[in-house]
Amino acid sequence: MKENKFQADLKKELRAIFPGCIVTKLDSSDIQGIPDLLVLYKDKWATLEVKKSATASHRPNQDYYVAKMNAMSFSRFIYPENKEDVLDELRESFKA
Incomplete structure (x- = not known):
């Protein structure tokens, strides 16, 4: 699977798992090496490098x-x- 297809599908899945969350792409041309995605959910946040x-x-x-x-x-x-393992860890992190 190409990375951009995996990333697009992942963004949709994150929005389904965490209703009302904001998933946005970060700009690596601004900070070289910054993770691809920022996920904001309630009072929590996470980044994911796809x-x-x-x-x-x-x-x-x-x-x-x-x-x-x-x-x-x-x-x-x-x-x-490792997608399912990471999403399980993220669910646990956002639950607290």
Whole structure:
């Protein structure tokens, strides 16, 4: 599956799982390595770096920003092979 198709489907799924959430694309041309998606839900937020597969390469600074933002709230690399696990973790994070 191409990354842009996976990302588009993921955005729709996030909106279905978390009614009323805002899912927006972040601009990596502004901050190189910033995760792809910002998810705002009630008083919580998360970022997701979308990859087409578990073996897709990471660009410079992506690991740094995913780790930094995870320490602040919730951030993960997400790809088809781990999607359900990440969405389960996100459900748990947004529940609190």
